[in-house]
Amino acid sequence: MSFLQGPLTTIALCWRIERRDGVAIGLTDHDRDLLIDGLVHRAAPGMTPSAIKRGDGLDADTMDIAGALTSAAIGERDLLAGRWDGARVALFAVDWTGAEPGKVALGEGVIGAVETDGQAFTAELRGSAARLERPVVEATSPECRAELGDRRCGVAMAGRRRFARVVACVERVVTIDAVEPSANVYGAGLLRWIGGANSGLESAVSQSDGAAVTLRG
Template sequence: MSWLDETLTTVTLCWRIERRDGVTIGLTAHDRDLTIDGLRYRAAPGMTPSAVERSAALEADSMDVHGVLASDAISELDLLAGRWDGARVVLFATDWAAPGDRTLLGEGIIGAVETRDGALTAELRGRTAAFDAPVGETTSPDCRAQLGDARCRAPMSGRRRFVRVLAVADAVLRVDGIEPVANAYGGGRLRWFGSANSGLDDAILRSEGDIVTLQRPPRFDGAGALVELIEGCDGRLETCAGRFGNAANFRGEPYLPGTDLLTRYPGA
């Protein structure tokens, strides 16, 4: 590329960030906004990456990006709320004098995020980071599948319901619907479709009647919001067989002897 061969270059860095909910923003280290392929990359001169390393080896590629929090693009509240968790990031260099051609420097997803004194540090994990994941499963008495996933195969038809949040007290929500069975939503998920929590989801600890208890309080006030309640499972074989009729797909070993077998003695 000719713009990289000049004695005096006009190179700048750009980040394209795509959230899981479809929101996409562009940031550039240049001091003026750039428009590339219809997306405006807003000036963020304080955004700088750590050393970028690219190789054909199988080691996990990762890098850190440091920058100043911009309230109109990436706010601290949204970061702490988890809106940017798992977002896809593409880092490339381009000619700010005539943006268009680009040199890809790396891409990945946002991992650990740290905020301090109005600045952020985000870890970007490359595709090869997947090689760090365990290959084999550990045994457990409870089911390791998620209710309704490809391994569980339990049908989720009729196990998702929309309700309105009537009141919020810490992590306890009162909704305008009654659960179909005892603790139907325990171990399930709650997805927000209204209020400042819209687009976020929370893990449900337990439910009783019209009361839903989350594992942690909502990030923002959620009274009056529309939410989707997704049923959960406690992972026990008795629940899998009795409530879902799905014992054939149970992904646990409830009868496998544990290490306590070594300490047993006759007559115990």
């Protein structure tokens, strides 16, 4: 890449971020949008990476990415809701003039810990070696370690699901358009949002009473 040996003013840093739900966005520290591999990388001059720590040992490679919270790209609501948890991130450099195609990979991994401070955020980018830090076996516990309805649980969920429309929401109390078939039937259950601003998120249910469903805090 000859542009790395020339004036540094033609180098732009870019991020490609892919969430677990399939949403992908592109960001760049350049002052205008760049089209790279069919994805528009939006100008985000406030996005800055820390020094990339890499090694040939078994220690996990890490890097912090700091930036401003913007509703058009990464919003505080989505960060706190966990939409960006585990998202895959690729950091690379390109020649923003387009005179030399191609890109130089600088690092990749998944988003780990996220911190917010006012209108700014800092996200930890953990490299592939971080997988080695995961436990290889489950820890024992007095409670069931399976998720309700998953392969290990074996409970059929087809007859236990209900679809309802949310008509009101006040703090943690959600009112739906259908009365529960029996008392507290939704208690200790799971509410999965399939539309609106919360689409794709899940909320644990504390208890239910008629058409009112109280979510856990």
